[in-house]
Amino acid sequence: MRLTPAGALVLVAFSVPVAIELRTLFGIFGVALPLASVVVFEAVLLAAIAVAYVASSDSDADAAAKH
Amino acid sequence: MEIHAYEKLWLGAALLLIVGFIGTVAFGAVGAGVDMIDDDGGTVDPGALDQHPKFGDPGVYQSGPNEYDVYVVAQQFQFQPGTAEAIEVPVDSTVTFHVTSADVIHGFEVVGTNANTMAIPGQVSTFTVETDEVRDHGIVCNEYCGSAHHAMEGTVKVVPDDEFNATDGGA
Amino acid sequence: MATFVDRYPEEASVVKACLTVAFVSLGIGAFFGLVQALHRTGVVRLFSSVDYYTVLTAHGVLLALVFTIFFLLGLFTWAITRSLERPLPNIRLTWAWVGLAQAGTVATAAAILAGFVPDIGVSADVLFTFYAPMKAHPLFYAGLAMFIVGTWLAGADWFLAYREWRKDNPDERIPLQTFMVLTTMLMWYLATIGVAVEVVVFLLPWSFGIVETVNPLLTRTLFWFFGHPVVYFWLMPAYLMWYTILPKLAGGRLFSDPLARVVFVLFLLLSTPVGIHHQYLDPGIAEGFKFIAMTNTMFLLLPSLLTAFTVVASMEHGARQRGGEGRLRWLGALPWRDPAFTGMALAGLMFAAGGFSGMINAGMNINYLIHNTLWVPGHFHLTVGTAVALTMMAGSYWLVPQLTGRKLYSRPIGLAQVVLWFVGMVFMSNAMHRAGLAGVPRRTAEPQYNSFDFTTTMGSIEELQLQIAVGGTLLFVSVVLFSFNMLASAIEDPVETPVDDRLPAPLSGADGSPRVLDNLRLWTAIAVVLVVLAYTLPLASIVQDAGLFGNVPGVPMLIGNFVESLAGVIA
Numbered sequence: 001m002r003l004t005p006a007g008a009l010v011l012v013a014f015s016v017p018v019a020i021e022l023r024t025l026f027g028i029f030g031v032a033l034p035l036a037s038v039v040v041f042e043a044v045l046l047a048a049i050a051v052a053y054v055a056s057s058d059s060d061a062d063a064a065a066k067h
Numbered sequence: 068m069e070i071h072a073y074e075k076l077w078l079g080a081a082l083l084l085i086v087g088f089i090g091t092v093a094f095g096a097v098g099a100g101v102d103m104i105d106d107d108g109g110t111v112d113p114g115a116l117d118q119h120p121k122f123g124d125p126g127v128y129q130s131g132p133n134e135y136d137v138y139v140v141a142q143q144f145q146f147q148p149g150t151a152e153a154i155e156v157p158v159d160s161t162v163t164f165h166v167t168s169a170d171v172i173h174g175f176e177v178v179g180t181n182a183n184t185m186a187i188p189g190q191v192s193t194f195t196v197e198t199d200e201v202r203d204h205g206i207v208c209n210e211y212c213g214s215a216h217h218a219m220e221g222t223v224k225v226v227p228d229d230e231f232n233a234t235d236g237g238a
Numbered sequence: 239m240a241t242f243v244d245r246y247p248e249e250a251s252v253v254k255a256c257l258t259v260a261f262v263s264l265g266i267g268a269f270f271g272l273v274q275a276l277h278r279t280g281v282v283r284l285f286s287s288v289d290y291y292t293v294l295t296a297h298g299v300l301l302a303l304v305f306t307i308f309f310l311l312g313l314f315t316w317a318i319t320r321s322l323e324r325p326l327p328n329i330r331l332t333w334a335w336v337g338l339a340q341a342g343t344v345a346t347a348a349a350i351l352a353g354f355v356p357d358i359g360v361s362a363d364v365l366f367t368f369y370a371p372m373k374a375h376p377l378f379y380a381g382l383a384m385f386i387v388g389t390w391l392a393g394a395d396w397f398l399a400y401r402e403w404r405k406d407n408p409d410e411r412i413p414l415q416t417f418m419v420l421t422t423m424l425m426w427y428l429a430t431i432g433v434a435v436e437v438v439v440f441l442l443p444w445s446f447g448i449v450e451t452v453n454p455l456l457t458r459t460l461f462w463f464f465g466h467p468v469v470y471f472w473l474m475p476a477y478l479m480w481y482t483i484l485p486k487l488a489g490g491r492l493f494s495d496p497l498a499r500v501v502f503v504l505f506l507l508l509s510t511p512v513g514i515h516h517q518y519l520d521p522g523i524a525e526g527f528k529f530i531a532m533t534n535t536m537f538l539l540l541p542s543l544l545t546a547f548t549v550v551a552s553m554e555h556g557a558r559q560r561g562g563e564g565r566l567r568w569l570g571a572l573p574w575r576d577p578a579f580t581g582m583a584l585a586g587l588m589f590a591a592g593g594f595s596g597m598i599n600a601g602m603n604i605n606y607l608i609h610n611t612l613w614v615p616g617h618f619h620l621t622v623g624t625a626v627a628l629t630m631m632a633g634s635y636w637l638v639p640q641l642t643g644r645k646l647y648s649r650p651i652g653l654a655q656v657v658l659w660f661v662g663m664v665f666m667s668n669a670m671h672r673a674g675l676a677g678v679p680r681r682t683a684e685p686q687y688n689s690f691d692f693t694t695t696m697g698s699i700e701e702l703q704l705q706i707a708v709g710g711t712l713l714f715v716s717v718v719l720f721s722f723n724m725l726a727s728a729i730e731d732p733v734e735t736p737v738d739d740r741l742p743a744p745l746s747g748a749d750g751s752p753r754v755l756d757n758l759r760l761w762t763a764i765a766v767v768l769v770v771l772a773y774t775l776p777l778a779s780i781v782q783d784a785g786l787f788g789n790v791p792g793v794p795m796l797i798g799n800f801v802e803s804l805a806g807v808i809a
Contacts, residue, residue, distance in 0.1 A: 006574035006653060013584070013657045017664045027696040035701050069746050070497070074547055081543040085536045092532060092602050096525070101603045103518070105525040110783050113790055143793070171793050172369045172454055174610050178677035178690060181606035185519045187455050188371065188790045189783070192521035205690025209610035209679035211365050213372070213795060214288040217684040 003056040008049055015045035104184050108165060108191030116140060116169055126154075133160040141166060141173035141186040143213050149206050149221030156198055156223065157231035163195045174209035177223060185210060198225045241739050242320060242640040248329050249319045250641045255336050256312030257638070259343065260305050260630075261724060267300035268717035275666065275710025279703035280685045290683035291363045291795075292353035298366035299350060302622060303385070304343050306472040309630045311339065311392050313475045314419045316637065317482075318396045321415035322403045331395050339388025345381030349374060353795075363795040365681065367461060368441070370452040373792035376445040379437050386430055386437075393423035411748040412756050414495055415482055421502040422474040424762050425467055425509050428769060432463025432513070444792060453788025455522045456780050462513035463773065470509040472622050476629040477501070480549050480582060482741060483633060487579040488556025488572055492744035493548050496751030501548075503755065504541040507765050508534055511772030518605045522783055527776045528602060534772065535600045542593060549586055555745070577652030581632020584660040585625050588667075592620030595671060610681075613674025616667045624663050631720050632656055638727060639736035646737070647726035655719040658712055666709025669702040676702075 003011075019041035023033050070078075095101040116122045125138040126148050135156055140147045148154050156162050166175045168186040175192070176183045184192040208219035243250040270293045276282040277290055285293075319326060326332050352360035352375075362374035396419055400412070412420070436457050443449045481501075485492045492498065514531035517523055554568055562571025573579050595617040598604055608614065635652050639645055646652065674680075676692045676699065685703055686692070692699050754760065784790075 003570065004574060006580070007570055009653065009657055010574050010580060010584070013660050016661050017668065020664065020668055024696065032696065035697060069494075069750060071494070071551075074494075074497070074544075074551075077547045078540075078544065081540055084543075085539055088536050088539075088597065088601065089533055093529075095603045096529070103525055103528070103602060103606075104521055105528070106522050106779065108521050110522070171372050172458070174679070176610065176677065176679065179693065180677075181604075183519060183606045183609050185517075185521065187458070187521060189453070189788065190455055190521040192519075203690065205677075205687060205692075207677070207679050207682075207687065209681075210369075211291065211294075211681040213793070214291060214363070216291070217287055217682040220687045220689055222689045 003053050008053045011049050012046065015042060015049065019045055102195055104192050104194055108193040110189055111167055111191055113169060113188040121165070122167060127156060135160055135162045137162060137164045139164060139166045139175065140169050141175060141208065142169035143171065144215040144219040146175070146206060146221040153222040153224045155226055155231065157228050158198050158201050158225050160198050161195060162198055163193060166192045171212050172210050173212045176207050176209045178205040178207055180204065201225055201227055241643060241736060242316065243643045246319050246325050249315060249326055252332050252336060253312040253316045254641050256308045256315065257634070259340060260308035260312065261721065263300040263304040263308065264717060265721050267297050267305060268714050270297040272710055272714035275707055278683055278685060279707045281707040287683035289354065291365070292350065294681065295363050295365050296350045299346060302366055306622065306626060307389065310471065310475045311389070313478065314396060317415040317478060318399050318419050321413035322399055324399070324403060326395060327398045327402050331391065335388045335391035335395060338391065339385050342381045342384030342388055345377050345384065349378035349381060361795055367465065369461070370441060370454050370457045371790045371792050373445055373794045376442065379442045379445055383437050383442065386434060389426065393426065396420065396423060414498060414748065415478060417499055417756065418474065418478045418502050420758060421506045422471065424758060425506045426471050428765055429464050429467030429510050432460045436460035449787055451788050451791050453780065453784045453786065454790050455520065455783070456786070456788065459517065459777065459780055462516045463510065465516060466513040467509040469622060470505050472626045474505065476585070476626045477545060479629055479633045480545065480586065483636065484549060484579070484582045485552035485556055486741050487576060487582070487636065488553045489560040490552060490556030491742040493551045493555065494746045495744040495748045496746065496755065497544060497548060499751065499755045501541040501544050503761050506761050507768060508538045510765065511768045512538060514776060515600060518602050519609050522780060523776055524779070530772055532600060532602045539597070546590065553583065575649065575653065577649055577656050578632050578636040580653060581656035582629050584656060585628035585632065588620050588660065588663060589625035592617060592625060596621065608674050610679060611674035612670045612678045612680050615680050616670030616674055619663060619667050619670065624659070628656060628659050634724065636737055638724065640739050642728060643732045644727055644730040644736055645733055647723050647730060651719055651723050655716050655723065658716040658719065662709045662712030662716060665705045666713065669705035669709065673699065673702045
């Protein structure tokens, strides 16, 4: 399934609460992280979405080339 | 009427959740004895608080060994006592607050705790807390009460037994 | 193919008139929201903290009452007309209620905004809950009364339309959208009895000086008699769109028509006998009455949980129709490019989060920790501020082209707008919930106090303040994008088919369902009985305490009063 630009945008939006709450999750287990950790989490998630986006459009291009 | 099997499952789980919620609160009230604000405090004449035996001279009153009553009048934009002078109560005691308002509706919230009530003119809110730690707590008015609402604050000081002086806190 | 405006030009004008008021209120209200977010966090201050409460009153009234309810008036007019497939019976009556509601809005807004200019001597800094004995100018209450009567006449108009239709279709099931409109309006008639009595019998005569005193607990209880069901009056338009429009936008059709009816009947029954759950911390109301309100409230979770199922199931059905596969991969097949779809889906997601914090609010004992803290606005910015407001904005991208016969100016801007709203609200609401747990009160102009500091379990208060300010700014930018898109759409060239406005029939239709579902008299009667059971004894005991008109004189909310009071505090 191709990750569309709009789909990627929605994933990016969804990654924001995930990044914020990951810090809370660590807090529950007694690991107090600084505010900067949210930025790091978000950067990691954005990178993952970017990789998925590029990979899916590559495989799409491959599929298109074979036809 | 056709109801999908998954939807029946969902419906059952939802009902279970709801009954569970009601059950925990009922247990809290009956089993664990969680105190909640109700109509026990009775009524007062908000226009004649100064003639009231306790609200006429609000403050801390000892009612038994390690038991205290605190009478607080909330009014635009202060708690009396609380704002001009802190409410002082000894540690390891049982403290019952009696809160009313002299003008509009106010809130009385001991910051960061569940000691929290509305102060409504004509009505008296009562709730009881245990003081288990020597420390200062902030009090805020958490219901909008007018243009200087944000300045309406105060302090509760839980002090060691030997530092407690009923006449001080008694205002 | 013709669309709504071609078939019902007069009704389309009515809907446009309502939506215009809604969107103008949204713009002004959102600007005030930005000002507040920056002021109470201490980031940017444009005026004194005294004026904060004028801004706050305007923000609450313009968004929670005017934007939402005018959108409802427009949406329901559209829904009644299209689902009954006939014009409204008496368009003069229709324009009369539009005019009355608009006049009431202008009067109330004028009374509030006059608070910025002390020389006028008119002020209504009483917030949208207007608890007596804080007293506003009579214009505020009079405008409010006109507005409410306007909504009553709107309901009458829709019931007349239904009666005409029934004459021609004696044996048909009530069309689903009409059913939703009628049950919502029955709930509204029942709920507004509280506020009508409060305003007309007590507050209006008192603000004119005919009556000297009020019973503050009585007017407060009457307010919440109305104040809780009003949240379902905001929510039902969103539900109408989630049930009847969202499945189509997702590429499929509604899962079940009868269960949609069950949900709306449950809201009619349970919306009103719950208002006392806003008064868990009030003295003068026995614990037993509060417990009854809580039990009803918890059962009110049921229709919303059922809705969550139906919405997700309908979306999955749509995605599979579009070729989606797998356990979760079907999510990728949804039409994320469509701002109407994406906005509603994100709104639904945030509503789930809002539902969880609402369960905390509803719990009678844990409520004490968060009552009147910033947690509460954090909660309702997820519900009315996102589930409702974002669904309305998203729905407009699909609805407005049917009213104007013009295409939407830009889908990408629309998509950016709804996504920005989601992200902005994540920041703002998350921080508000957390600040509330630390004890930060709601409805206050200052970020800190002199005699103590707030302590958080994680992070610092400063970063929460910053998060609120950033979130509020993103939300305002989102409203600017929305307004721009709507304005630009209004000057597009008219086209034959501006949007695909067909709504497919549900997967399982109304035919197999029990006819008793459509028995509106029966449900109304049960709803009335539940309200009588929940409210008679508490109201009787409150009246017994201090009498109908009480013994508390009014306290006008005027700036002059502030100076005197401050002098009193210093002395």
